[in-house]
Amino acid sequence: xxxxxxxxxxxxxxxxxxxxxxxxxxxxxxxxxxxxxxxxxxxxxxxxxxxxxxxxxxxxxxxxxxxxxxxxxxxxxxxxxxxxxxxxxxxxxxxxxxxxxxxxxxxxxxxxxxxxxxxxxxxxxxxxxxxxxxxxxxxxxxxxxxxxxxxxxxxxxxxxxxxxxxxxxxxxxxxxxxxxxxxxxxxxxxxxxxxxxxxxxxxxxxxxxxxxxxxxxxxxxxxxxxxxxxxxxxxxxxxxxxxxxxxxxxxxxxxxxxxxxxxxxxxxxxxxxxxxxxxxxxxxxxxxxxxxxxx
Amino acid sequence: xxxxxxxxxxxxxxxxxxxxxxxxxxxxxxxxxxxxxxxxxxxxxxxxxxxxxxxxxxxxxxxxxxxxxxxxxxxxxxxxxxxxxxxxxxxxxxxxxxxxxxxxxxxxxxxxxxxxxxxxxxxxxxxxxxxxxxxxxxxxxxxxxxxxxxxxxxxxxxxxxxxxxxxxx
Numbered sequence: 021x022x023x024x025x026x027x028x029x030x031x032x033x034x035x036x037x038x039x040x041x042x043x044x045x046x047x048x049x050x051x052x053x054x055x056x057x058x059x060x061x062x063x064x065x066x067x068x069x070x071x072x073x074x075x076x077x078x079x080x081x082x083x084x085x086x087x088x089x090x091x092x093x094x095x096x097x098x099x100x101x102x103x104x105x106x107x108x109x110x111x112x113x114x115x116x117x118x119x120x121x122x123x124x125x126x127x128x129x130x131x132x133x134x135x136x137x138x139x140x141x142x143x144x145x146x147x148x149x150x151x152x153x154x155x156x157x158x159x160x161x162x163x164x165x166x167x168x169x170x171x172x173x174x175x176x177x178x179x180x181x182x183x184x185x186x187x188x189x190x191x192x193x194x195x196x197x198x199x200x201x202x203x204x205x206x207x208x209x210x211x212x213x214x215x216x217x218x219x220x221x222x223x224x225x226x227x228x229x230x231x232x233x234x235x236x237x238x239x240x241x242x243x244x245x246x247x248x249x250x251x252x253x254x255x256x257x258x259x260x261x262x263x264x265x266x267x268x269x270x271x272x273x274x275x276x277x278x279x280x281x282x283x284x285x286x287x288x289x290x291x292x293x294x295x296x297x298x299x300x301x302x303x304x305x306x307x308x309x310x311x312x313x314x315x
Numbered sequence: 316x317x318x319x320x321x322x323x324x325x326x327x328x329x330x331x332x333x334x335x336x337x338x339x340x341x342x343x344x345x346x347x348x349x350x351x352x353x354x355x356x357x358x359x360x361x362x363x364x365x366x367x368x369x370x371x372x373x374x375x376x377x378x379x380x381x382x383x384x385x386x387x388x389x390x391x392x393x394x395x396x397x398x399x400x401x402x403x404x405x406x407x408x409x410x411x412x413x414x415x416x417x418x419x420x421x422x423x424x425x426x427x428x429x430x431x432x433x434x435x436x437x438x439x440x441x442x443x444x445x446x447x448x449x450x451x452x453x454x455x456x457x458x459x460x461x462x463x464x465x466x467x468x469x470x471x472x473x474x475x476x477x478x479x480x481x482x483x484x
Binding site: 023052060 | 382385388446
């Protein structure tokens with residue numbers, strides 16, 4: 021089919037319909053306000069997001085045939101062929117495009133500091149004020165799965181997808197071995213942290229079950245770590261581990277933003293979307309095209 | 316790629332598109348009409364996929380189902396729905412409408428019967444992998460001038476909207 025990234029953008033642009041319909045169907049004031057805010061926000065940030073994605077797709081066409089690709093696998097293979105993550109291509113153009121996408125993806129998924137649609141101090145809970153129980157949890161499942169999906173797109177387009185760090189600068193048998201040990205070492209480190217805290221648990225009999233449970237959890241983590249050292253498992257787990265690690269880093273950033281930045285005012289939000297990110301996106305797109313022709 | 320149950324899917328998607336299109340004009344509530352229109356547009360996107368035009372299908376979903384329909388809903392929420400629900404939905408010109416519809420149907424049938432030579436015997440297998448490139452070659456090569464005129468028209472529309480909406484620029 022070869023429209024992978026286009027399809028992902030299309031599906032993510034459909035998600036705003038769910039929010040708008042939820043807000044309208046509640047037949048109440050706060051949800052309607054939240055839905056209107058959310059539709060305005062998501063439509064305006066989608067444009068900046070699309071421009072950033074186009075500049076990354078443009079970079080895939082810098083091969084001998086001059087033909088790019090929209091396939092997600094093809095984009096990672098292009099980064100492999102050009103021996104650079106697209107975030108560091110044409111420095112700082114790729115980095116700026118990645119930054120635009122990183123801002124727009126937080127706004128697209130309605131997370132802080134762009135959580136205007138559900139600003140609890142103004143709208144109680146925005147579009148899901150009237151929903152509770154399982155329906156409410158469906159909204160949050162959708163929000164968190166959207167976060168993971170958008171992070172995966174960012175990792176695929178700019179951070180080299182499944183490739184390990186420095187596949188070219190640190191190549192060779194030794195470095196391959198060192199990097200293939202990282203998944204097992206990660207799990208062993210987690211297990212060590214768990215054992216350390218097991219030893220620090222209060223010695224009172226009330227905490228006996230918790231202490232045994234934590235120790236058992238640490239043992240399971242250590243077992244997984246040791247299994248990951250087996251050569252057969254080690255080679256197969258590489259791509260999955262590095263991709264998940266990059267996505268996990270992106271999710272960590274999401275939580276970090278939420279704890280760090282105060283919420284925008286709505287006119288500031290629109291100003292950032294239309295007057296900063298959109299011109300920046302167009303500029304990066306034009307400069308990327310020029311750089312692609314020159315170099 | 317081998318076609319997947321082409322006949323069944325063609326009739327299924329066509330029925331979905333037409334039925335939801337009928338719902339768009341028969342529903343009293345404007346939001347229900349908009350929802351039916353979304354289903355209709357998605358059905359159209361699937362039909363494009365069956366025609367081996369994945370790029371057009373993707374653009375259809377992004378632009379129509381994702382962008383334009385959100386703006387429609389945005390506008391609908393600003394109008395007074397209770398007042399519009401009491402209004403008469405159809406005017407009294409159904410005879411003219413029926414005649415026009417029958418004339419169009421007869422025209423379609425005539426084109427199909429008389430001009431059978433125009434249609435290819437079987438579906439043309441397009442190279443799917445380069446679909447996007449071919450669209451680009453046509454748009455920016457063969458039909459460059461037309462394409463630029465269309466973009467100029469859109470620019471004029473944008474400027475007109477800004478001029479009408481803002482009292483002082």
